Amino acid sequence: MSTLDDPIQQGLQRGWHVLGGAHGAVPPTLLCDVAIIGSGAGAGITAELLTKAGLKVVIIEEGPLKSSRDFRQRESDAYPGLYQESAARKTADKAINILQGRCVGGSTTVNWTSSFRTPADTLAHWHSEFGLAEMTPAAMTPWFEQAERRLNIGPWLAAPNQNNELLRTGAAKLGIPASAIQRNVKGCWNLGSCGMGCPTNAKQSMLVTTLPAALDGGATLLVQMRAERLESREGLVQALHCVPVADNSAATGAPGVRITAKHYVVAGGAINSPALLLRSGAPDPHGLVGKRTFLHPVVISAATFADPVNGWDGAPQTLYTDHFLQTQPLTGPIGYKLEAPPLHPVIFASTLAGHGRAQAQMLAEFPRTHSLLALMRDGFHAQSTGGSVALRGDGSPVLDYPLNDFVMDGARRAFLSMAEIQFAAGARSVVPVHELATPTTSWAEARLLIEALPMKPLLTRVVSAHVMGGCPMAATEAQGVVRPDGTHWQLANLSVHDGSLFPTSIGANPQLSVYGLTAMLATRLAKRLTGRDVLLA
Amino acid sequence: MQRRKLLQIGAAASLTLIAVGASVVLMRSAAPAAELNADSRALFTAVAQAVLDGALPSGATRAAALGAHVERVQQTIRGFAPEVQKELAQLLGILCTAPGRRLLAGLATPWEAATVDEVQQSLQAMRTSRLATRQQVYHALRDITNGAYFSDPTAWAAIGYPGPREL
Numbered sequence: 001m002s003t004l005d006d007p008i009q010q011g012l013q014r015g016w017h018v019l020g021g022a023h024g025a026v027p028p029t030l031l032c033d034v035a036i037i038g039s040g041a042g043a044g045i046t047a048e049l050l051t052k053a054g055l056k057v058v059i060i061e062e063g064p065l066k067s068s069r070d071f072r073q074r075e076s077d078a079y080p081g082l083y084q085e086s087a088a089r090k091t092a093d094k095a096i097n098i099l100q101g102r103c104v105g106g107s108t109t110v111n112w113t114s115s116f117r118t119p120a121d122t123l124a125h126w127h128s129e130f131g132l133a134e135m136t137p138a139a140m141t142p143w144f145e146q147a148e149r150r151l152n153i154g155p156w157l158a159a160p161n162q163n164n165e166l167l168r169t170g171a172a173k174l175g176i177p178a179s180a181i182q183r184n185v186k187g188c189w190n191l192g193s194c195g196m197g198c199p200t201n202a203k204q205s206m207l208v209t210t211l212p213a214a215l216d217g218g219a220t221l222l223v224q225m226r227a228e229r230l231e232s233r234e235g236l237v238q239a240l241h242c243v244p245v246a247d248n249s250a251a252t253g254a255p256g257v258r259i260t261a262k263h264y265v266v267a268g269g270a271i272n273s274p275a276l277l278l279r280s281g282a283p284d285p286h287g288l289v290g291k292r293t294f295l296h297p298v299v300i301s302a303a304t305f306a307d308p309v310n311g312w313d314g315a316p317q318t319l320y321t322d323h324f325l326q327t328q329p330l331t332g333p334i335g336y337k338l339e340a341p342p343l344h345p346v347i348f349a350s351t352l353a354g355h356g357r358a359q360a361q362m363l364a365e366f367p368r369t370h371s372l373l374a375l376m377r378d379g380f381h382a383q384s385t386g387g388s389v390a391l392r393g394d395g396s397p398v399l400d401y402p403l404n405d406f407v408m409d410g411a412r413r414a415f416l417s418m419a420e421i422q423f424a425a426g427a428r429s430v431v432p433v434h435e436l437a438t439p440t441t442s443w444a445e446a447r448l449l450i451e452a453l454p455m456k457p458l459l460t461r462v463v464s465a466h467v468m469g470g471c472p473m474a475a476t477e478a479q480g481v482v483r484p485d486g487t488h489w490q491l492a493n494l495s496v497h498d499g500s501l502f503p504t505s506i507g508a509n510p511q512l513s514v515y516g517l518t519a520m521l522a523t524r525l526a527k528r529l530t531g532r533d534v535l536l537a
Numbered sequence: 538m539q540r541r542k543l544l545q546i547g548a549a550a551s552l553t554l555i556a557v558g559a560s561v562v563l564m565r566s567a568a569p570a571a572e573l574n575a576d577s578r579a580l581f582t583a584v585a586q587a588v589l590d591g592a593l594p595s596g597a598t599r600a601a602a603l604g605a606h607v608e609r610v611q612q613t614i615r616g617f618a619p620e621v622q623k624e625l626a627q628l629l630g631i632l633c634t635a636p637g638r639r640l641l642a643g644l645a646t647p648w649e650a651a652t653v654d655e656v657q658q659s660l661q662a663m664r665t666s667r668l669a670t671r672q673q674v675y676h677a678l679r680d681i682t683n684g685a686y687f688s689d690p691t692a693w694a695a696i697g698y699p700g701p702r703e704l
Binding site for chain 1: 588591664
């Protein structure tokens with residue numbers, strides 16, 4: 001257990017209103033100004049701004065309230081405790097594993113701190129294709145700046161760890177530029193444990209920033225409580241029904257709560273937000289809810305080096321290259337961003353392919369293993385329509401995301417790019433993470449192998465940590481679930497404030513895109529509901 | 538000609554699989570896999586010895602390491618959402634019947650009697666199968682096994698992971 005200060009424990013001692021789980025039973029009914037579903041990036045920003053405007057806010061989170069004293073840097077705690085479906089959430093055909101947070105702070109509690117403003121070409125595409133007139137760098141810059149100030153987003157001044165440095169080394173040899181990634185940290189210890197919850201509270205996640213501000217301002221937080229259904233009538237949401245859930249999200253059977261509010265903000269993340277609208281039978285005249293869900297599908301290349309890489313050690317993802325996003329048009333063949341992810345034993349052993357002696361040999365190289373990932377920018381081409389969210393028998397969501405030839409062509413090119421960079425950086429061997437691949441010892445050999453591998457789902461290992469879309473905003477009802485101001489096209493007192501708003505993927509790690517966009521939407525919602533001007537930072 | 542024959546066999550096999558699956562599912566209650574029964578524990582023990590071949594300790598500590606591993610598998614499954622547990626319970630139910638094991642895993646010998654080599658061949662056949670269902674079974678068994686085993690500090694020395702830095 002960490003002996004550092006724990007701002008959450010301190011807040012609870014100050015008398016924060018937290019109910020659910022071990023914090024006490026919920027009353028049968030609750031009345032508030034705004035009910036916010038979720039507690040991740042969009043929910044946190046919204047909660048702080050609305051509370052500042054003097055609104056009575058209730059935040060509803062399905063996961064538990066964990067804090068630095070619980071963050072022991074162990075995957076065995078983190079995955080079941082902090083992630084959706086124990087970090088094993090899968091697409092319908094089980095071909096993609098999805099990492100998504102399920103705890104107070106949502107994915108911001110467990111992300112790797114990579115902070116990028118929404119790329120200008122993505123905004124331009126939204127402007128031209130979805131009529132989102134305000135989606136320009138000039139109009140969005142002030143909102144990104146506010147989020148950056150509030151969450152201490154800035155350059156990372158320490159030296160990149162070896163895992164990242166090798167990306168730069170290999171890219172430079174090939175004349176490919178790599179740049180530094182900004183991070184949302186304050187006093188970071190450079191541990192590399194971000195994905196298991198920050199044990200030193202350096203990561204400026206929602207857990208230690210906006211949510212404490214909202215709770216200090218009088219907001220109520222319900223934890224281990226699932227937003228089950230919105231009750232609506234005549235174009236207005238009338239109430240939200242929630243049920244207590246256990247550690248694995250099973251309903252406990254204990255009585256739930258009916259929350260009535262003037263306004264409702266859905267911010268449970270793409271997959272869960274559209275699922276709530278589907279469970280609620282919310283109006284969806286154009287059949288858009290849960291459709292066009294994007295993942296930045298990721299493929300991975302693993303290399304071994306003569307010297308230690310220690311991929312677990314030090315800040316994750318501090319360098320990147322967008323070279324392969326720019327080698328073809330935005331709406332052409334799928335492009336990809338390259339980054340160097342952190343490695344820990346479970347994620348390493350379950351992400352690499354193979355079993356038995358071959359696996360044991362590969363895992364024994366763990367300290368000398370370097371990995372690169374390519375996140376593919378989906379949603380910009382007619383053949384990249386993403387996935388769709390459906391409900392299982394018990395109402396829980398499942399995402400069907402077909403890995404079609406268009407996407408898998410990108411996977412092949414990405415494997416080639418990564419292997420070439422790794423060999424240029426001096427790798428002794430490189431293996432694309434694919435069930436039929438064996439380690440190669442030269443770029444020429446790798447190229448032959450990768451060109452011949454069948455790029456099929458379940459043979460090619462594909463993962464995702466960025467879920468986007470499913471409740472898109474658009475200037476017309478035919479194209480969007482919500483309006484450009486985030487309110488639902490058919491339900492006037494309902495807004496969506498999370499990554500499900502995005503009409504396409506972002507083409508970069510999405511947290512700052514969620515912060516900036518929801519800062520804009522929530523500031524205006526506060527003004528509309530109270531007449532007051534509030535500022536995030 | 539040969540390819541056509543293969544496809545026919547594939548189609549026949551998948552139909553049989555569906556039939557076996559359906560009959561087993563009908564026989565079982567659809568309750569989540571809260572507890573692994575003896576058959577499922579034998580299956581996960583056999584799979585562990587195959588997947589973790591070269592990683593598991595040999596000699597006197599092997600049995601204890603396997604026992605602790607199966608406990609962690611149980612713990613991992615308890616963390617899964619109800620629908621996922623239910624799906625897994627159905628799969629384990631099928632794999633623990635002789636016809637299910639033969640058709641889905643391609644394994645003639647019962648799990649508790651199969652050699653490491655036999656289970657590895659079965660896993661490899663599922664891994665490279667043309668049938669998505671068999672590939673999915675491979676990934677499920679292999680990922681649960683690796684996740685449960687490498688989450689434990691006793692597994693770290695062998696892969697050179699020093700553990701988290703003390704604060």
